[in-house]
Amino acid sequence: MDIEVHMGDIAVIDGPHNLITSGVGSCLVVTLYDPKLQIGALAHTMLPLSPMQSTEHDTRLSGSLSSEAPFGRQTCIVAEQVSAKVEDTKYVDVAIDQMLKRMESKGAKRKDLEAKLIGGSNMFPSFNSDIGKDNVLRARDKLKTEGIRIVGECVGGSQGRSVEFSPTTGVVTVKIKF
Amino acid sequence: MENKLQEVNEQAAVNASDALSKLIDRQVEVEISRTEVKKVEDLSPLIGPEEIVAGIYLPVTGDINGAALLIFPKETAFVLSDLLVKREPGTTHKLSELDTSALKEVGNIISGNYLTILSNVLQIKIIEHIPNFSFDMFGAIVSQIITAFAQNTEKALVIEIEFTFKPETFKGYFLLLFELEQFKAMLGSLVGVAGGGVKAFLETS
Numbered sequence: 001m002d003i004e005v006h007m008g009d010i011a012v013i014d015g016p017h018n019l020i021t022s023g024v025g026s027c028l029v030v031t032l033y034d035p036k037l038q039i040g041a042l043a044h045t046m047l048p049l050s051p052m053q054s055t056e057h058d059t060r061l062s063g064s065l066s067s068e069a070p071f072g073r074q075t076c077i078v079a080e081q082v083s084a085k086v087e088d089t090k091y092v093d094v095a096i097d098q099m100l101k102r103m104e105s106k107g108a109k110r111k112d113l114e115a116k117l118i119g120g121s122n123m124f125p126s127f128n129s130d131i132g133k134d135n136v137l138r139a140r141d142k143l144k145t146e147g148i149r150i151v152g153e154c155v156g157g158s159q160g161r162s163v164e165f166s167p168t169t170g171v172v173t174v175k176i177k178f
Numbered sequence: 179m180e181n182k183l184q185e186v187n188e189q190a191a192v193n194a195s196d197a198l199s200k201l202i203d204r205q206v207e208v209e210i211s212r213t214e215v216k217k218v219e220d221l222s223p224l225i226g227p228e229e230i231v232a233g234i235y236l237p238v239t240g241d242i243n244g245a246a247l248l249i250f251p252k253e254t255a256f257v258l259s260d261l262l263v264k265r266e267p268g269t270t271h272k273l274s275e276l277d278t279s280a281l282k283e284v285g286n287i288i289s290g291n292y293l294t295i296l297s298n299v300l301q302i303k304i305i306e307h308i309p310n311f312s313f314d315m316f317g318a319i320v321s322q323i324i325t326a327f328a329q330n331t332e333k334a335l336v337i338e339i340e341f342t343f344k345p346e347t348f349k350g351y352f353l354l355l356f357e358l359e360q361f362k363a364m365l366g367s368l369v370g371v372a373g374g375g376v377k378a379f380l381e382t383s
Contacts, residue, residue: 161318
C-alpha cells in the first residue's frame with residue numbers, strides 16, 4: 001500500500017510501504033533515507049524559507065496503518081504524517097528540520113542519511129518565476145548546513161513530476177508526462 | 179454578491195460566445211454551468227493531480243492581485259485545437275505551436291471578457307497580463323499558482339467556473355484566484371446586500 005503525502009506535508013516511514021506524491025511543479029520534494037535502519041522521510045514543500053523559522057508548531061496527524069495491513073505481521077506504526085498545518089512544513093527549511101527530528105527520534109544518524117531532491121520546475125516558461133529554483137537552492141543550502149549528503153537530484157525544467165519513494169531501498173522513481 | 183456574480187457570469191458567457199464564434203467561424207455557445215467559491219487548499223480535487231491538462235495562466239493586477247487560470251483536460255484541448263485551426267475532428271493528438279497559440283487566444287478571450295465585466299460591475303481596476311501556457315499534470319500547474327499565493331496569504335478566493343461549448347459539450351474550468359483579504363476589502367460594500375454561500379464564506383474565512 002502506498003501512502004500519499006500531500007502538498008505542504010511531510011511523512012516519516014519505517015515500514016514496507018512506499019511514500020508517493022503527485023503533480024509536483026515548482027514545489028520541491030525532499031527525501032531522506034537511512035540505509036542502515038531502512039527508514040525514510042518525504043516532504044512535499046512549496047516555498048523556500050519560513051518567515052518566522054518557527055518549528056515548534058507541529059501538529060501530528062495519526063498514522064498507524066497496522067489495522068489496514070494485509071497480515072499485520074511486523075507492521076507496526078508505518079508512517080507518521082506530520083503537520084497538515086500548511087504554514088509550517090510547506091517551507092523547505094522547516095520541513096527538513098522536522099524530517100531530521102523524526103528520523104533522529106527513530107535512531108537515525110545524520111552522517112548516514114542520504115537526500116534526494118525532485119521538482120523545482122517553472123511550469124510556465126514564459127512567466128518569470130523563481131519559486132522552483134529558490135526551493136532547490138534553499139534545500140541544497142539547508143542540507144549542507146545540516147551535514148546531509150545529497151545523492152540524487154531531478155530538478156528544474158518546466159515539467160510536472162510524480163514521485164514514489166521506497167524507504168526500504170531508498171529508490172526514488174520519478175514519473176513525467178510522457 | 180451572488181447576484182452580482184450571476185450577473186457577471188451571464189454577461190461573460192454571452193460576450194465569450196460572440197467572441198469565440200467569430201474566432202472559430204461557427205456558432206459557439208459558452209455556458210457557465212457552475213460557479214463555486216472555494217478556499218485555495220480545496221482546489222486540487224477538481225481534477226486528478228496527474229491528469230494531463232492544458233493550462234492557460236494570466237496574471238492579474240490592478241486594484242486586486244490575482245490569477246486567472248483556464249484549464250482544459252487533454253482530450254478537450256485536442257478537440258478544441260481541431261476546431262480552432264480548422265482541422266478534421268479527431269486529427270490532433272499532439273499540440274503544435276499553432277495549437278498552443280490558438281488555445282492561449284481562447285484563454286485571452288474567456289479571461290478578458292470575464293475580468294472586464296467583473297471590473298465594470300465591481301467598479302475596480304483589473305489589468306490582465308499576457309497568457310502563459312503549460313501542457314502537463316494538473317497538480318503541477320495549479321500548485322505553482324497556489325504557491326505564488328501562499329507567499330502572501332494563507333487563503334485565497336477561488337471562483338471556479340465550469341463551461342460548455344455548444345453544440346459540443348467540452349468542459350473546461352476557469353479559476354480566478356484573488357487574495358482573500360484584498361477581495362474582502364473590495365467587496366465590503368457588496369457583502370451587505372449579498373446572500374447565501376459567498377457571504378457566509380467571506381464572513382467565516
